[in-house]
């Protein structure tokens with residue numbers, strides 16, 4: 001894996017992870033619920049190639065940041081950590097978690113391309129529902145009120 005610079009676009013981080021690990025079942029990002037209460041991103045890579053249940057990648061250990069363009073003048077710049085795990089795929093999609101990639105080899109789940117996953121992540125972080133396109137204050141409330149939008153996120 002090539003040297004990760006201090007600030008790296010989230011797209012590039014995902015790309016590098018896909019080069020590093022051959023057999024990725026799922027990539028999931030744990031994030032904050034909207035752009036107004038920013039906190040860290042935790043990227044979790046589900047792969048049989050992981051060395052352990054919680055393999056934190058050293059490249060991201062020392063205060064690396066991910067740049068996420070959410071369509072505003074200033075992109076978000078968020079502390080990021082990356083963990084590989086041999087735990088099986090199947091994260092809940094929620095106000096604070098989005099699957100960025102799901103392999104078509106995962107039985108019992110819909111596949112998701114990274115393009116689609118990154119689009120959903122950015123829309124959620126910018127406060128727009130990826131399903132109904134409404135502007136959303138709180139996704140947990142929105143998903144309680146609109147089951148269709150919640151179901152649209154599930155894989």
Ligand SMILES: [Zn+2]
Nearest residue numbers: 129131132149
């Ligand atoms: Zn919606």
